[in-house]
Amino acid sequence: MKALKNYIDKIKPHFEPGGKLSMFQSVFEGFESFLFVPNTTSRSGVHIHDSIDSKRTMTVVIVALLPALLFGMYNVGYQHYLAIGELAQTSFWSVFLFGFLAVLPKIVVSYVVGLGIEFTAAQLRHHEIQEGFLVSGMLIPMIVPVDTPLWMIAVATAFAVIFAKEVFGGTGMNIFNIALVTRAFLFFAYPSKMSGDEVFVRTGDTFGLGAGQLVEGFSGATPLGQAATHAGGGALQLTDILGNPLSLHDMFFGFIPGSIGETSTLAILIGAVILLATGIASWRVMLSVFAGGIVMSLICNWFANPGIYPAAQLSPITQICLGGFAFAAVFMATDPVTGARTNTGKYIFGFLVGVLAILIRVFNSGYPEGAMLAVLLMNAFAPLIDYFVVEANIRHRLKRAKNLTK
Amino acid sequence: MLSKKNKEILLGPLSKNNPVIVQILGICSALAVTAKLEPALVMAVSVTAVVAFANVIISLLRNTIPNSIRIIVQLVVVAALVIIVDQVLKAYMYQVSKQLSVFVGLIITNCILMGRLEAFALSHKPWESFLDGVGNGVGYGIILVIVAFFRELLGSGTLFGYQVIPQQMYDWGYQNNGLMILPPMALITVACIIWVHRSRNKDLQQ
Numbered sequence: 001m002k003a004l005k006n007y008i009d010k011i012k013p014h015f016e017p018g019g020k021l022s023m024f025q026s027v028f029e030g031f032e033s034f035l036f037v038p039n040t041t042s043r044s045g046v047h048i049h050d051s052i053d054s055k056r057t058m059t060v061v062i063v064a065l066l067p068a069l070l071f072g073m074y075n076v077g078y079q080h081y082l083a084i085g086e087l088a089q090t091s092f093w094s095v096f097l098f099g100f101l102a103v104l105p106k107i108v109v110s111y112v113v114g115l116g117i118e119f120t121a122a123q124l125r126h127h128e129i130q131e132g133f134l135v136s137g138m139l140i141p142m143i144v145p146v147d148t149p150l151w152m153i154a155v156a157t158a159f160a161v162i163f164a165k166e167v168f169g170g171t172g173m174n175i176f177n178i179a180l181v182t183r184a185f186l187f188f189a190y191p192s193k194m195s196g197d198e199v200f201v202r203t204g205d206t207f208g209l210g211a212g213q214l215v216e217g218f219s220g221a222t223p224l225g226q227a228a229t230h231a232g233g234g235a236l237q238l239t240d241i242l243g244n245p246l247s248l249h250d251m252f253f254g255f256i257p258g259s260i261g262e263t264s265t266l267a268i269l270i271g272a273v274i275l276l277a278t279g280i281a282s283w284r285v286m287l288s289v290f291a292g293g294i295v296m297s298l299i300c301n302w303f304a305n306p307g308i309y310p311a312a313q314l315s316p317i318t319q320i321c322l323g324g325f326a327f328a329a330v331f332m333a334t335d336p337v338t339g340a341r342t343n344t345g346k347y348i349f350g351f352l353v354g355v356l357a358i359l360i361r362v363f364n365s366g367y368p369e370g371a372m373l374a375v376l377l378m379n380a381f382a383p384l385i386d387y388f389v390v391e392a393n394i395r396h397r398l399k400r401a402k403n404l405t406k
Numbered sequence: 407m408l409s410k411k412n413k414e415i416l417l418g419p420l421s422k423n424n425p426v427i428v429q430i431l432g433i434c435s436a437l438a439v440t441a442k443l444e445p446a447l448v449m450a451v452s453v454t455a456v457v458a459f460a461n462v463i464i465s466l467l468r469n470t471i472p473n474s475i476r477i478i479v480q481l482v483v484v485a486a487l488v489i490i491v492d493q494v495l496k497a498y499m500y501q502v503s504k505q506l507s508v509f510v511g512l513i514i515t516n517c518i519l520m521g522r523l524e525a526f527a528l529s530h531k532p533w534e535s536f537l538d539g540v541g542n543g544v545g546y547g548i549i550l551v552i553v554a555f556f557r558e559l560l561g562s563g564t565l566f567g568y569q570v571i572p573q574q575m576y577d578w579g580y581q582n583n584g585l586m587i588l589p590p591m592a593l594i595t596v597a598c599i600i601w602v603h604r605s606r607n608k609d610l611q612q
Binding site: 149151152155163185188190191192193334 | 579580581583584585588594599
């Protein structure tokens with residue numbers, strides 16, 4: 001550590017104004033403050049309420065994402081070997097390796113494209129490099145199906161970083177969640193690669209690994225996809241990719257097809273505990289998203305006609321364990337930049353995200369998963385919610401002041 | 407005929423005073439008809455014809471129109487011209503006219519038209535008004551065609567209906583971008599054009 005610090009101090013003069021590498025000053029600063037706490041932190045003033053800065057915040061979120069990511073890698077391999085019928089004779093590590101190799105290129109592409117644009121924009125504008133993409137770059141590969149082509153991820157990431165972030169002024173200024181804009185772009189631009197039965201389970205090999213014939217009766221439909229296309233109004237039985245019935249246990253632990261990082265509710269909950277214990281994410285948002293989802297699922301259970309809306313049969317706990325609901329609640333809705341900021345606003349924001357996610361799932365069979373659209377829609381309304389909360393507070397206080405002066 | 411001032415009237419709307427990307431008028435039809443190049447081009451020509459002749463007619467009548475009912479008179483003139491254009495399209499370009507559907511009729515409500523009539527034709531001579539109409543129509547048309555070019559190329563892989571992106575690309579895994587066909591991308595494309603335009607013309611930046 002000491003040697004690294006010495007080295008950085010030694011090369012620092014080259015990047016100062018007038019040095020021969022001064023045009024890369026912000027790149028240098030970015031890396032320096034990524035590795036070490038900057039020498040010039042605030043030491044006085046009322047604005048300090050925590051010793052953590054945004055780089056450290058981002059690092060904690062990455063740590064919180066790791067359980068879901070690692071499980072996602074394993075599950076990619078698990079679903080693949082299940083599909084070719086070789087799960088029993090494949091070791092744990094080969095299954096994981098398959099998933100690791102399938103997911104790694106997506107992470108690399110997302111980071112290279114996103115950070116490339118961020119670095120370029122920072123150099124052009126002589127800004128410091130901001131760390132916001134650290135988390136977005138990890139979220140993007142986790143919310144796409146495993147068979148999404150890499151070039152699509154690159155195009156969508158570039159689009160989201162430029163149009164949802166840089167044009168608004170960079171990190172902390174964006175209205176919409178970057179990772180979800182990426183996903184929405186993919187979803188609407190290339191629907192055949194983002195939904196349906198053929199993208200959520202990798203049936204081919206990965207770098208020559210795990211080639212094999214699909215077993216008979218294979219269907220790559222996700223549980224939510226099955227719910228959306230279930231016809232006839234009879235009882236809905238969710239199945240895994242081989243047609244065996246799924247237990248709640250499978251859904252909770254995440255042995256179901258789906259986007260890479262979203263399947264395991266357990267891994268996401270571990271991440272949630274990390275985020276809440278460190279105080280990074282707001283428990284108000286998380287809690288109210290789950291509350292909204294449960295309330296809306298119950299309403300659907302009681303009132304919606306399952307003959308027309310088959311997904312209405314799913315119990316609240318199933319709704320929460322399936323699809324991207326838990327992931328959106330823990331990692332997307334809690335984004336401090338795009339969500340509501342007032343405490344009352346956070347409850348309203350979270351609750352409506354939960355309600356809308358289930359509403360879209362159940363009542364629009366064209367979109368089997370509604371969590372993405374729900375969060376994006378509420379991102380647009382978050383400032384409005386805050387506005388009314390603040391206005392209500394002002395009115396409340398004025399009334400109190402009037403009563404006092406009477 | 408084409409004095410320096412008239413040249414300015416004709417060419418100004420193409421860039422520095424463009425109705426779409428500087429005055430931000432006529433965005434509605436720029437969204438609606440630009441998914442393909444052919445309807446965009448037809449729309450551009452129609453609007454140019456209507457705005458040019460409406461300008462001339464209003465300019466000829468400008469001293470006889472009572473001030474209190476001038477908007478109604480303008481609407482009548484524009485509506486008459488739009489009906490003519492609509493009938494011509496139906497007679498000679500039926501397919502395109504079907505694609506444009508109500509948007510030909512909606513030329514009447516295009517802000518560029520009323521804007522030019524109010525701001526220019528009511529206070530200028532017919533020839534100058536004609537040049538102004540042609541300039542604004544073409545300025546509007548250029549943007550429409552640029553937007554439609556990118557939307558059709560990236561959204562459908564074609565230009566004027568001809569396949570441009572080779573089959574080879576699709577075999578390698580390329581796919582058309584479905585979002586380009588949807589209206590939001592028209593707005594974003596217009597925004598990109600404005601971005602490039604403003605960065606080249608610093609005096610337009612606020």
